[in-house]
Amino acid sequence: MAGIKAKAKQKGDLVQVKALMKHPMETGQRKDKEGNKIPAHHITEVTVSAGDKPMVTAHFGTAVSKNPYISLYLSGPQKGDTLQISWIDTSGETASTDVVVK
Amino acid sequence: MDTINKSRRSLLKGSLLATTLGISGIVELLTMGQAHAAWPKAAFDGESMADVMKELFNEESVPNVSDEVHLKAPDIAENGSVVPISVETSIPGVTRIVILVEENPSPMTASFDLSQNAAANVSTRIKMGSTSNVIAMVEAEGKIYAARKNVKVTIGGCGG
Numbered sequence: 642m643a644g645i646k647a648k649a650k651q652k653g654d655l656v657q658v659k660a661l662m663k664h665p666m667e668t669g670q671r672k673d674k675e676g677n678k679i680p681a682h683h684i685t686e687v688t689v690s691a692g693d694k695p696m697v698t699a700h701f702g703t704a705v706s707k708n709p710y711i712s713l714y715l716s717g718p719q720k721g722d723t724l725q726i727s728w729i730d731t732s733g734e735t736a737s738t739d740v741v742v743k
Numbered sequence: 744m745d746t747i748n749k750s751r752r753s754l755l756k757g758s759l760l761a762t763t764l765g766i767s768g769i770v771e772l773l774t775m776g777q778a779h780a781a782w783p784k785a786a787f788d789g790e791s792m793a794d795v796m797k798e799l800f801n802e803e804s805v806p807n808v809s810d811e812v813h814l815k816a817p818d819i820a821e822n823g824s825v826v827p828i829s830v831e832t833s834i835p836g837v838t839r840i841v842i843l844v845e846e847n848p849s850p851m852t853a854s855f856d857l858s859q860n861a862a863a864n865v866s867t868r869i870k871m872g873s874t875s876n877v878i879a880m881v882e883a884e885g886k887i888y889a890a891r892k893n894v895k896v897t898i899g900g901c902g903g
Contacts, residue, residue, distance in 0.1 A: 714862035
C-alpha cells in the first residue's frame with residue numbers, strides 16, 4: 642500500500658537521512674460523512690539501520706502529520722553504504738526501503 | 744541547574760532490584776533498556792503533560808528550559824496539520840529526543856531513540872489542534888533537558 646521515499650547524503654562528517662513515508666496517519670478523532678468515527682491508523686515505529694545495526698528508532702503517535710517526514714544525521718555510514726529504513730503501523734502493515742549514501 | 748538528576752534514583756532502584764531479583768533479573772532489565780523496543784503506549788495515551796511526564800520519565804513536571812536545547816518551530820502555523828519541527832542540541836550522550844504539544848488531546852507526539860551513531864539533530868512535521876506550546880525534551884546520561892516554544896495556529900489540524 643505504501644512506500645518510503647528516502648535520500649541519504651554525506652555532509653561533512655555526518656550523513657543526512659531524509660525520509661518521506663506514505664501513510665494517512667488517522668488520528669481516530671475525525672468523522673466520516675455519516676458521522677461515524679474514523680478509527681485511528683498510524684505509523685507507530687520507524688527504524689533506520691545500517692547493516693543489522695539500528696541507528697535511530699522513532700516512535701510516532703497520532704499527531705505526526707499525514708505522510709510523515711523525518712530528517713536525521715548519522716555518523717559512521719560512508720558514501721556508498723546502504724541504509725535500511727522501515728516502518729510498522731497500528732494495523733501491523735509494514736514498508737521498507739534501502740537507500741545508498743551519496 | 745536546569746536539569747533533573749535521575750541517576751541517583753535509578754542507582755537506588757538498581758541496588759534494590761539487585762537484592763530482590765538477583766543477577767539474572769538485572770541482566771534482563773539492562774537489555775530491555777538498551778533495546779528501547781516497545782512503543783510507549785501509556786505515554787502516547789496520556790491526556791496531559793503530567794500523565795506523559797510520569798509515564799516517560801517518572802517525573803512530575805517538565806524540567807526548566809535549557810539554553811542548550813534548540814527547538815525550531817514556526818511562530819505562526821497557518822495550517823495546523825503540517826507544522827515543521829526541528830530539535831538539535833550539542834549536549835553529549837543524547838539517547839532520546841521527545842516532541843510534545845501541550846494543548847493536543849494527547850500531548851506526546853514523537854520520540855526518537857538515538858544510538859551512538861546518531862547525532863542529536865532530528866526534524867519532522869506534526870499536527871497541532873490549536874495554538875499551543877511545543878515542548879522538546881532531550882535525555883542524556885540520565886538527565887532531561889527541555890525547550891519550549893509557543894506556536895500560534897490559525898487553522899487546527901486535528902478535528903474533522
